[in-house]
Amino acid sequence: MTAGPGRDADVCVVGAGPAGLLLGLLLARSGVRVTVLEKHPDFLRDFRGDTVHPSTLDVLDALGLADRVAELPGRRVRELTASYADGTFRVADFTRLRVAHPYVLFLPQWDLLEMLAAAAGEYPGFTLLRSHEVTDLLFDAADGPARGVVARAEDGRRIEVRARLVVAADGRRSAVREALVRAGRGLPLREFGAPMDVLWFRVPRWPEDPEGLSARIGAGRLLIMIDRGHYWQTAYVIPKDGREAIRAAGLDALRATVIELAPWLRGRVGAVADWDDVSFLEVRVDRLRRWHSPGVLLIGDAAHAMSPVGGVGINLAVQDAVAAARMLAEPLRAGAGTAELTPVLARFQRRRMVPTMGTQLLQRWAARGVIGPTLRADVPVRAPSAVRLMDRLPFLRGLPARLVGVGLLPERVPPAARPTTASQRVPTAP
Template identity: 50%
Template sequence: MIDDLARGGRLPGSVCVAGGGPAGMVLGLLLARAGVRVTVLESHDDFLRDFRGDTIHPSTLDLLHDLGLGERLATLPHSRVSTLDAVLNGARYGSVDFSRVGRSRELWFMPQWDLLNVLAEAGRAYPTFELRLGTAVTGLLRDGDRVTGVVADGPDGRSEVPADLVVGADGRHSRVRQEAGLHLVQTGVPIDVLWFRLDRQESDPADSIVHVGRRDVAIAIPREGYFQTALLIGKGTFDAVRAAGIARFRERVVASIPFLAPTVGSLEDFDDVSLLDVQIAHAPRWHVPGLLLIGDAAHPMSPAFGVGITYAIQDAVATARAVVHAGGPARVGERTLAGVQRRRALPARAMQQLQRVAHAAISRPAVLGVLPSAPVLQRVLALPTHLTRPVLGQLVGAGLRREPLDF
């Protein structure tokens, strides 16, 4: 149905998507395939910048294969795993099994700029798709109480982009949300995350991501030639961590992930460390007439479980389906936009609650300090593994509500 529409007619109306991240690019591609005139505005000049969310989960891989992009993506540098382990005080715990999740049954680690470039290339194949790089939304156009487009600042200066529907996919600091008068309700988060890179050796494990020690929790995400590494710290304590010195920081990293000892010295100072102010929040209302928020603009998530991109892309699929079923953006009313929020808000809020539980568990030094020894943990953790691994695989790999490409 979609390809027939794209080859033949057009669905009436147009969409302007603010934000060229995974959600915005997927939404733009899906709408263009459906014969909708869509303009995606991305504030950066290109996609070649450092992202922290470089995982492609099984449900997203299934979607990309359905879009005919699987073979193209497979030619790009990436690594893949079907299981993920956690290491608790030296005891390896097979925590997540993707081998029964969807059709892809694995998780890929791929630079996000490669994924975005592939999506952009696919979108440009459709005559109704336009991507404007280096163009940031600065305001909204209105007709009474209805949003009718955006004001943007780009390479050629100020411009106006009229649209029957504006979609804010511009992240947790969304300008679209601000201009629409919508707001976030913040949830207190007890942690921040310090991100940095360390060289990766061939002998280093590729499937152990989370490392829980007696004091700290650290993360090592395998990438081509390096680990995207993180140390979790108490909320607002970065100044104290920095004051203790880089040598002490390296010690904490190695205490949590011993196999990084040979390369941790490459971390010379805190200029190589980035602070992520972890947030969990939600917008009580995602829409006003003519405008909808999706992804982190509607429900900022923490890095826990790495599912933020998955949920944002699922929002995009649900939005594209709603627009198509309505008969095009010119026929999208408040009822349609409210339907998208009803469908997507519950799974997003439920996952955020799970993230809060995880934060509470790992942010208490008293709990980490009494972890049993590795042999005891191995015996204890072996008992529920065969039950919990596939459950966590579904939870992490597919989310709480899948959004199939069935329109």
């Protein structure tokens, strides 16, 4: 591999997902030099997490980006319903939240990421390197702290990015985490398991279809349908390691299941023409016991892989990014090195461990108490008493809405990263 030029930054962020780009934007606005590396040339990948929660929208408002968000092709969903053998019940109502945005915005993630990249690119301290795949960490000594990363550019050149801190925001298969393992600095991982995996696909949506976000529950079957305006983003929840059995049964069996759970889709399931139209998500729930190593911090799924239950993984990662920027910006501006940053990283983990543990506990409860029994059922499933109660008492529907839409510990944008002029301040959208 041909060697290429080196680069220097205060912080090197690995992974240009929502958390990585938002952290880069927040730090650049705070006067910190940031380089973000993304292994792909663009953000155009389907069935990524497309949920933008009320607390994330609050963060974007605080950054003066509300007008830019409003220009993106989003779909507002204000209610979650669940359909059982004995009827359809309302289980979450986001309009009951006392927040600026009482809804979940379903937005193609590539549009959100391009917007964040453009906003961050307006600051001279921000650099985004696309088509740069991180392959290793840099160490000045065998037992010394990380001093940056090694990346492979699109043309095969070896690029070094030296930084006082590397932040891994590159997901559950984090290259940074793997590099720590190779260097003998692997961080202990606690795995919780999950009873399900997910198949994702699209089905056309017609104007007369029901609206919103819904779960369709049958005997041993669970379908999650996300209203994206002109199509349904559909998640078919399957038993863990059940992918090959589903494929062996054939596409006709999959289409028949969709029609059984959502009869109005008859005549449209042919849009799932072959298995290339179906994406597979292996569900994992795990958490590092320690989220940092000298010179390295892990956030989002790199530190704690979340189940798709509630679609809260992105929101949790975004809140990680906001907290990290608030706690790290000042010491980084002051020139802090590894010794000074290490206790800050430990404080960050202590703060963000609380909502992470709580959220994963709720997800595991839902998996064991609701999803697992549903997938094992051999008769039509009737609505549990708790679901009936939420449908009957509107105020109860605000609790799951808050857990999903706001989270257990929403974070605030640091003052140094807020717009500095009146023209930059965008009023919160209603």
